[in-house]
Amino acid sequence: MQKFEILDKDVMGRICRIETPSGTFETPALLPVVNPNIPLIDASEMRKFGAEAIITNAYILYRTAKQEVEEKGLHRFLNVDIPVMTDSGSYQLMVYGDVEVTNREIVEFQERIGADIVVPLDIPTPPDSERDTAEEDLEKTLQREKEARDIISRSLLALPIQGSTFTDLRRRSAEAVKKIGGDVYPIGAVVPLLDSYRFLDLARIILEVRSVIRVEPIHLFGCGHPMVFSMAVAMGCDIFDSAAYALYAKDDRYMTIYGTKKLVDLHYFPCSCPVCTRYTPEEMKEMNKKERERLIAEHNLYVSFQEIKTIKQAIKEGSLFELVEKRIRSHPYLLAGWRLIKDYSKHLELFDPKIKKKFLYCGVESIYRPSVMRHVEAVKNIEFGGEVVVSSDFGILAEIYLRPVFGPVPAELMESFPAGHAEIPPEDLIEDEAIIQAVENLKKLMNEKKDVKFKIYVSKRWEKYMKELPENGELHVLSRET
Ligand SMILES: [Zn+2]
Numbered sequence: 001m002q003k004f005e006i007l008d009k010d011v012m013g014r015i016c017r018i019e020t021p022s023g024t025f026e027t028p029a030l031l032p033v034v035n036p037n038i039p040l041i042d043a044s045e046m047r048k049f050g051a052e053a054i055i056t057n058a059y060i061l062y063r064t065a066k067q068e069v070e071e072k073g074l075h076r077f078l079n080v081d082i083p084v085m086t087d088s089g090s091y092q093l094m095v096y097g098d099v100e101v102t103n104r105e106i107v108e109f110q111e112r113i114g115a116d117i118v119v120p121l122d123i124p125t126p127p128d129s130e131r132d133t134a135e136e137d138l139e140k141t142l143q144r145e146k147e148a149r150d151i152i153s154r155s156l157l158a159l160p161i162q163g164s165t166f167t168d169l170r171r172r173s174a175e176a177v178k179k180i181g182g183d184v185y186p187i188g189a190v191v192p193l194l195d196s197y198r199f200l201d202l203a204r205i206i207l208e209v210r211s212v213i214r215v216e217p218i219h220l221f222g223c224g225h226p227m228v229f230s231m232a233v234a235m236g237c238d239i240f241d242s243a244a245y246a247l248y249a250k251d252d253r254y255m256t257i258y259g260t261k262k263l264v265d266l267h268y269f270p271c272s273c274p275v276c277t278r279y280t281p282e283e284m285k286e287m288n289k290k291e292r293e294r295l296i297a298e299h300n301l302y303v304s305f306q307e308i309k310t311i312k313q314a315i316k317e318g319s320l321f322e323l324v325e326k327r328i329r330s331h332p333y334l335l336a337g338w339r340l341i342k343d344y345s346k347h348l349e350l351f352d353p354k355i356k357k358k359f360l361y362c363g364v365e366s367i368y369r370p371s372v373m374r375h376v377e378a379v380k381n382i383e384f385g386g387e388v389v390v391s392s393d394f395g396i397l398a399e400i401y402l403r404p405v406f407g408p409v410p411a412e413l414m415e416s417f418p419a420g421h422a423e424i425p426p427e428d429l430i431e432d433e434a435i436i437q438a439v440e441n442l443k444k445l446m447n448e449k450k451d452v453k454f455k456i457y458v459s460k461r462w463e464k465y466m467k468e469l470p471e472n473g474e475l476h477v478l479s480r481e482t
Helices: 043-049 058-064 066-072 074-078 090-096 103-112 131-151 167-180 191-195 199-212 226-234 244-250 274-278 281-286 289-317 320-330 332-351 364-368 370-380 432-448
Strands: 004-010 013-020 023-027 029-034 054-057 084-087 185-187 218-220 239-242 253-256 259-262 387-391 400-403 407-410 453-458 473-477
Touching: 004 289, 013 289, 023 029, 029 043, 029 289, 043 054, 043 289, 054 058, 054 074, 058 066, 058 084, 058 103, 066 074, 066 103, 074 084, 103 131, 131 167, 167 185, 167 199, 185 199, 191 199, 199 218, 199 226, 199 332, 226 253, 226 289, 226 320, 226 332, 239 289, 244 253, 244 289, 253 289, 274 289, 281 289, 289 320, 320 332, 320 364, 332 364, 332 370, 364 370, 364 432, 370 407, 370 432, 400 432, 407 432, 432 453
Parallel strands: 029 054, 029 239, 054 084, 185 218, 218 239, 387 400, 387 453, 453 473
Antiparallel strands: 004 013, 013 023, 253 259, 400 407
8 A cells, every 4th residue: 555655856855745544744754752751842742843743662661651551542642643653672672682572562562552653673783793693683673574564454664674884784674674565664773873973884874775765765763963864865765763852952962954062162052943042052051951951952853843844945946966065064974975976876867857947066066966967968869060169168159068067068958957057166166076077078979979070179277187088079278368
């Protein structure tokens, strides 16, 4: 049964609607984690921050409030009417090494209390584990996931993907859970990667999983920092959950889309949420711990949901590349992680919409966008006469103009997307990579059209990259005066 619908797409990100027994929610979604016993912010309040669904821990409920929650049902117990996902105790398993419940018991419990999305008791294998351990854990996880599939009939089933930092095991895990058949696929045990800013490893895992799970929703388990959301969405993640808003608040850590600040270092709040407009950092530092913790948690939720909305708007207007290329500049490892998309260009090509309104150059990463690759392919299909004039100077009448990033742009494509709708810096101010890429694209075209003679006129900026032109090229360097 189809339980979700894709409404919009950009890069590898999507806006989806997921249908659960208690109603629908839209993705990209952030599910705040609610601790059922000591909620810093009550489940019933989460909607005001922008939450359309929440997540809580079934294992804690099972241990501490089993009878009450079984009688009342999960939603009445938490006093909410939005979809509730429950985690199974895997986190406790990772932290304490053991839990006092079987997979069958906790899965049946989750469905019995009315959880909208159920998670089996999978085994989270931390990053950098021994390969043998990762393989054994994975086998056990898959057994439990099969068992859960047989039990669950009413709720949606999330089947976590494990495999530690072994990309081939993550792939194997993704292929296996796809066969079992879940409704949502969480990528598990990545919190240690997030905590240590290992965004390159994280990106590799996400891209590998998305190349197997091509359609269904992917949940990045435990990812609650807004600085990562845009990159993760652009790589294909649909759902996030956040315990971070509360955990960070406990240590007076204030989230921003560019990273984390300590309250003690803040002289001004770089935010206009209801908390930050009402108080100054000085006032907040004076408060008692409990009050302060609650307010920072509120701010952390506001800033996280604001970023989710920013991402959704970017998907709607086809500018997710631009947003991500700005966001990744907040941390060098985020930048490194994003550059991995170069290796997945064929895969990216399948997802990214072909026509957009604009192409805004935001840095060298813009060169890797699929629209550049598609432009090169489109130019190859155009027929040219025996001799063509190519010019980097628009003042010269030419059949083909040479532009940084794209390379050869035939006059008839000068008004169409992407090259005709591209805003790029002037050629003497743009990075060398954009010129090098353009020359490579020109050489590709020349090699493709061996019987055409290319008379190439370029400014000084291009000259040193024009070495080793194919034989059908004749180079003229324009002096400043022409
Ligand atoms: Zn704020």
